[in-house]
Amino acid sequence: MKLNKSTAVSTTQALLVPYDHRHVLRYHAWMEDPSIQAATASERLTLEEEYENQESWRASHDKLTFIICQPLPAKDTNRGAMSVVAGSADSPDRMVGDVNLFLYPHESDDENDDQVFVVGEVDIMIAGSKDRGKGVGRAVVSAFLHYICRNSDSILEEYNTNSDGGRNKAAPKLKMFMAKIKQDNSKSIALFRSLGFKQEGDVNYFGEVKFVFQDLDRISANVPEGYAEVAYTRPNDER
Structure with missing residues (x-):
């Protein structure tokens, strides 16, 4: 999405920045790891394809995609940093992983319902083992969900504009969040459960368990520690 092209999300435990051209080389190195490919159900790509x-x-x-980075230094957050400069706070050595939102039409049980609903699938990848087990993943998902709820109107407006530049007749609403997790990924399952996601159904054909969360007002009300949306600035010749 273009919505977050110039926005970063800062919390006390992580910094989320838009996925730029500058991040691809490091991201590609992560995805060369077979264990990460398996965990994210991804195929190996060439650097050009990445x-x-x-x-x-x-x-x-x-x-909608953000790159996860180490949090801003305390001196910046204490003085209320109003912007993040590309290439410093998100340099390759500060990159931790990524977090994504995929939007899908929700299949309504009522065929006569004029309201269009969408489901937001969330996934997260913490690349390095040294960054796992510290609560970063939970903090990132919490901040990401809060960002989505705060900006849901703009997100759904962009979603409502299809790839041909047209616009669907009915403005959609976000029905729920959903996560599909490999049944043996106990840490991810524990993470989403800790945030209030509930399992729906049994393990599917692909060995995944589906978790859902519908209380969107609760997410909006619970502001993550140090949460701030700040400008992400970059040189004019970078993407």
Whole structure:
């Protein structure tokens, strides 16, 4: 999505920045790891294909992506940093992983219901083992969900504009959040359960368990520690 092209999300435990061209090389190195490929159900791509993916994700109307970085230094957050400069706070050595939102039409049980609903699938990847088990994943998902709820009108407006530049007749509403997790990924399952997600159904054909969360007002009301949406600035020749 283009919505977050110039926005970063800062909390006490992580910094989320838009996925830019500058991040691809490091991201590609992560995805060379077979264990990460398996955990994210991803295929190995060439570096050129990874650059193409970054551009397509930015243009996509139904996918929102942030790169997870180490949190801003306390001196910056204490003085209320109003912007994040590309290349410093999100340098390769400060990158931790990524978090994504995928939007899908919700299949309503009522065929006569004029209201259009969408489901927001959330996934997160913490790349390095040294960054896992510290509560970063939970903090990131919490901040990401809060960002989505705060900006849901703008997100759904962009989603409602299809790839041909047209617009669906009915303005959609976000019905729920959903996460699909490999049944043996106990840490991810524990993470989403700790945030209030509930299992729906049994393990599917792909060995995944589906978790859902519908109390969107609760997410809006609970502000993550140090949460702030700040400007993300970059040189004019960078994407």
